[in-house]
Amino acid sequence: MPDAEVEIRNPSGLHARPAAAFVRAAAVFAADVTVTNLTRDSARSASAKSVLGVMGLAVARGHRIRIAAEGSDADDAVTRLTELVDSGLGEAIDGE
């Protein structure tokens, strides 16, 4: 099962607009995609296709998350979603 870790650099974490952008992106993949907030609670995961699940992970700026996927397009899902988080999910982030 492919997975990847990435740090959240959005000023307000994965709370509002960035969470919605992430969930809309995850919805295009057939694979089951899960997210874990490694900084807060590595034992708890949420579906990347649930905005409430993702918000409930309380991912703040500086937290590391793990994105894992299972299914036909799992590799693609992990790669694309990781890139998206890395690029700031449509928000301006540090270093740009």
Next chain:
Amino acid sequence: MSRELRGTPAAPGVAIAAPWVHRPPQSDAPASVSLAEATEIAAAEVGVLASRLRDRGREAEAEILDAQCLMATDPVLHEAAEELIANGADSAMAIVEAGEAVAASFEAIGDEILAARGADVRDITTRIARIMTGAAPPRLERRSVVVAADLPPSVTVELDRALLAGIALEGGSRTAHAAILSRSLGIPAVVGVRGLCKAAAAAAELAVDGDAGIVYLDPDAAVSAGLARTAEAARQRVDLDARFATVALATADGHRVTCAANIGEPADAAAAFGAGAEAIGLFRTEFAFAGRRTAPDEMVQAAAYAEVLRAAGGAEVVFRLADIGGDKPIAYLPLEPEANPFLGVRAIRLAQRHPDLLPTQLRAILRASLVAGQRASIMAPMVADDEDLDLVLDLVADACAAVPDAPVPRVGIMVEVPSAVLLADRLAPRVEFMSIGTNDLTQYLLAADRSNAALAARQDPLHPVVLRAIARVVEAAHEAPGCDVAVCGEMAGDPAGAQLLVGIGVDELSMDPRAIGAVKRAVGARTLPELVALVASVEQLRSAAEVRAAVETAS
């Protein structure tokens, strides 16, 4: 006897009216609509409310409601509700309880932003339950001050603005959704008023002083008189504007400009004509696509479009083709998330990836035109160059061939991309009208993201560079035979902006219907030579603020 309660000022202004206490609807009534169906309706309703805010240029507030659309169908919520139902709970109660559990878990984390999201979850699940039980949506019967423990954002937008005089909340802070919305909608508001709900229930009249942060219960003569004087001055201005609504849009020396309205839903058309519009200069068609699970077919769209043409009764209606992009969720049009949706695959740029979208819409417009027996005007958004225009003209020609009996439409483009300004001399001869979208044009010319509040000062279309761009488009259009120029951005509904646009030589101003009176009054106060001289006098200024100050001093 007058009693006063102190709270926090949340939105300026004064209002005196009867209290209307908002209580969340009861969800223990038996459900008459299924959970799945009610969820779909709730998402559609909130989608319409979001587009209403977007029409008023309230992007940030619209996003609050976009997030609610996404929450409505959230699997976490529905799995929790299904489990409660399996254990014997009533379905309407179940969705409310599931929402409550999510909201409580968000609040327990101790993060202010997340806690506010909890309020959104409650708002959307309450709406779903209300639809399931068939209860009526909250509705004002007369002019009222709305009193509540807290007012959910969707309810604030949904209440009839004409009857919503003021807002007084027992809870909340200046940064609460309801406070932000009331400021942006111009409704006087006081929040954080302890003991309010109980006290207001016994009062016949409430006065809200949104500047001082005071709520008066049954205000006495002296209090009312003081507040009334403040309110009267503001009202006189509004009344004066209203008297101008039905006159023609013209300068003092009789130079006529077409007064058109911007609308976002078919139902708004009749009101726009009633408010003094002579045409619909911008009919945003995104409403037909938002908040649905499947794409609207040709006939569904045609029915909605025909409604507007009929309301227009022969007056022009400009249909803007769907301006959908990565910043707005459309369930059946999977759009790739983009780092910069405003610079991304939106509007006519979707034609390649979604080849049915625009042809279906064009055929629907022509079919509506055929049914209503009235010519339609079609406007393509985001046209950047000749190739974009080739595509649009080809698509229109195909649609005309498919609906051969429909009246031949007028075809025009929205000028909002800076390249279209520079190419205006080449584009103008190929179209029958150009309409300048000053909101997007300003953000693109000055490279200032409209949705970024930190750049708000850079979004003012009175910036000299925007005026220069508009002048260039007007000149190019008037050199081409038979090409009119309109402005349909917020600038057209700003009295100072409207004066400058008329001075520059724009043929039509298309605006929010509520702005019509003020614009007619401002334009009618000056002669055309005065406005031309005004434009010349601001050309050398250096900022939007300087231009605005100069126009206001001249008035």
